[in-house]
Amino acid sequence: MSQFILYQGKAKELSYFPYIIEFANYKIQNIQLNSHEIKASEGIKICLIVDGKFDWNIDGQPFLLYPNDVSLTCSWQTIGSSKGAYDIGALMWITIKPLHFEANGELVLGEWSSISETDQRVIGKILSLNKKPVLTRLKACQQIFQNIEVELFAKELGYRTRVNHLIDELLITAVRHLSKQDNLRRDFPQTFLKLEQTLRENLSYPWSVEEMAGLVGLGTTAFSEKVKAVSGFSPLNYLINIRISEAIKLLSRKDLSLTDIALETGFYSSQHFSSTFKKLTGYTPREFRKNTD
């Protein structure tokens, strides 16, 4: 099929899919000035290199992209060609606008998606913590892109359902690849150390096992087993360790209330904080604070 760029509001093919902002199959035969300037992407943009070699700048970092590489960027990230113009080659991309998506990872895709609420949270979290926006050698994406294109233009029976499903699948494929590529199984202790750093940087967040496992590209069963083998703790108990360790540090800062500390270290309430703290240390946070007076 020939090349095209469909824009929401202009292309009738997208009229049943208001959440798709752009969908394109685009070939570049000669370089046009300013055709690809660096700017923020709208919503979630997934872009597949079909042919050629592209010199891009994503979120201030340079990347060289080759066929089957995929860029994955969110609204708070910038993307564009380093020289401001597309290099010669071929691309496919889609930009979708979730109902709700914040830089802290809160994600609600919308009614069209059949991804469960929990999984959407995990996907949002992974995307928000993503520091490597290029997925290398992700062959599976091209087929999905092509299927979306066929469905959109052919409009056969049930195509609306199919397109929605295909976009769910595209997202899942891309995010799974993302969480796996940085976390090779060969070195779980290293992966676990990186995860610990992420948890410490986002300690106020109510992490679930699904989210932690998702971040390092493992299923929850394998993840829990590996954490137990490495640390001696279940993932949630390990997390409590970190929360309490951090809380002890904050207790020496007199300007913080117990509620502040509880929320900052990820407890639901000061009661939840106090009871967990006492169970572990033998002291209530108040008593502990007095001891260091």
Place this chain on the structure above:
Amino acid sequence: MDCIITIDINTSAVKIHAFDMNGRMLSWKKGSYPTFHPQPDYSEQDPEQIFITTLYILKNLLNEYIHPKKYKVTAICFSSSMHSVLAVDKMGTPLGNAIIWADNRGIKEAEALKKHPKGENIFNTTGTPIHPMSPIVKITWLKNHDQVRFAQTYKFISLKEYVIKQLTGEYVVDHSIASSTGLFDIHQLKWNQDSLDFAGITADRLSEPLSVFNTNLFLKKEYCFTLGLPAKTTLIIGASDGCLATLGAGIVGSGKATITIGSSGAVRVAGKEVLKDKKNRFFNYLLAEGYYVSGGPTNNGGVVFEWFARQFGDFSEDLDFEDVVNDLFKEAAQVKAGAEGLLFLPYLLGERAPLWNANARGMYFGLNISHERKHFVRATLEGILFEMYSIGKILETHRNFDSIYINGAYASLPLWTQILTDMYGKTIHVNDHHDSVALGTALLGLTQLGVYSNLEAAASTVKSVETYQPNPKNHEIYMKYFEIFERLSHKLKDEFEQIVALQQGI
């Protein structure tokens, strides 16, 4: 029934064991914590996390094993890794993370101490090699580079002292941990004035040194209550992990040495006298009053093989790391001693004993066109073990030993033990215990409690389960390669320095 609990706060985890009064292990648990590297040369740990993990694991072991089986805890005895420094303020609140043994930020301070007119004297008095690992060097670094923290510091303590302070409210340090600080006179058992002067502190900024057998320490009543332990449960302050591993290997007394290989490694002997080496290549740490553990540590143990496995192991079938490492061992076993002429210098992390050269680097030597991957595997393994042999060989010029006892996660692997046996050309024994540090800690505690009359008697209860005999032919081959290994290690001093200058310029 009575039992004794041992708590070992090591570099990657806290391990808590329960032993019966005959030194038989009943149960154990571990909980790990990370090491942070905020800068390449830095290695730090979070003291609160270590304390909380210790409490958590202790509580689990008590609740899941000791209490249900109605054991009575007669004492809790402590071990920990050496050389950590944590600055705390007047309230006992940590000022930042603890700086652990692997931290190399004090390279310049270590050089300054080495060149200092009192440097050699400080080494001979304190027994601790002058190296960035040593607390005297770390405290001096803080004085030179972090004056605010240095000024705010009420005490400089180790992680073990921090945990004990939390549990008891007292600032105390055992003579064994103190003997690894470079600040403690191992002959007169008191803080050494020359060291204190160099570091710019007074003795009151350190903990009170106590005998390793000291029991005048009591758990705070809140902990007795939450842990379900009787009031006034005895705490035995204990010693350092390196010394306790030596006791746990059963080698207190003459004619014996122990080789430990975990991620790093060491060769040690234990005796009633300090070991004097003209080139200052060996440490002398106190196991207990009147018992010295002497020897040399290497940076490049199992960690080097793990590096090799990560880079060159076959992960194609989505195997786990342990499987990949095991496959490599199988591959190494197929190659004859000497790796058909391929030699490896394992100094990936610089080296402590016997070279004491932070700039040393790794190398494969003797490569020819017929070498395959399996030769690299074998050479890597042999290179790590040649280094263990080189420490033992120099140690032997000071102390005779006929029996060698082996421990640590790597050393006790059959292929590793056999190669070591062939290199040394001596019988090597594998001990009947999965954790020599825990056993050593229990033996020390049980000696204090009067179960054994002294440490020699305690050590004599350690049994070996397996004995390896050297293959004379392989020994001969290894000795020929070792000659080249040793010469290269010294010959390349200038080139090591040059390449490090380039590496640091990147």
